Amino acid sequence: MITAAAAGLATGLTLIVAIGAQNAFVLRQGLARRHVGAVVAVCALSDVVLIGAGVVGIGTIVERAPVVLTVLRWLGVAFLAAYGVRSLLSARRADGLEAASRGASTRVSAIATAAALTYLNPHVYLDTVLLLGSVANQHGVDGRWWFAVGAATGSVIWFSGLGYGARAAHGLLARPRAWQVLDLAIGVGMLCFAGGLAIG
Structure with a gap:
């Protein structure tokens, strides 16, 4: 059981640590x-739900419904492109830190954005549901759930570390110019992610 959980932890971390649109957000x-x-909770709990769905066999539905992934793909392209353009426009101003400190983004919009970046990405269904679900089911009836626990734990650790670690590093971006660079990098990154989705 411990072996299955450790395998789940390692596999889960391998899939989510790569920088993507969700991690950048x-x-x-x-x-x-x-x-x-709120953002960490949405991302981590979404992974827990998706991993569980993969373990119970929802991945077969994903395999048999390519049209759903196609729709999600183009919705994701549109969302990422819009987010990227918004970040680039924000990078033109030198008040990024001041705007962030005022809490320009509401809790609802932050949660909605985190959810969109999660569920509008077809790769989350291929990686988290189909791939993790397939690997989990190779560990037997009982072992697959220990694998899922390990993978879910990896997700919680990663998103908590990323979100709260960045929160602790807030002082590194005390200058507005640093926020301009961050917005520029995120904007370019989001447009690249959108392009990657568009070309499959």
Whole structure:
């Protein structure tokens, strides 16, 4: 059981640690000190739900419904492109830190954005539901749930560390120019993620 949990932890971390749109958003929210707990909770709990869905076999539905992934793909492209453009426009101003300190983003919008970056990404269904679900089921009836616990634990550890670690590093971005650079990097990154989704 411990072996299955350790395998789940390692596999889960391998899949989520790579920098993507969701991680970039968690990082930015942490650095801005805005609704970090809510964003971390949405991302981590979403992974727990998706991992559980994969273990119970929902991955077969994902395999047999490519049209759903296609729709999610193009919705994701549109969302990421819009988010990227918004970040680039924000980078033109030198008041990024001041705006962040005022809490320009509401809790509802932060949660909605985190959810959109999670569920509008077709890779989350391929990686978290289909791939993790398939690997989990190779550990037998009991072992698969220990694998899922390990993978879910990895997700909670990662998003908590990323969000609250960035929150602790807030002082590194005390200058407005640093926020401009961050917004520019995130904007370019989001547009690249959108392009990557668009070309499959």
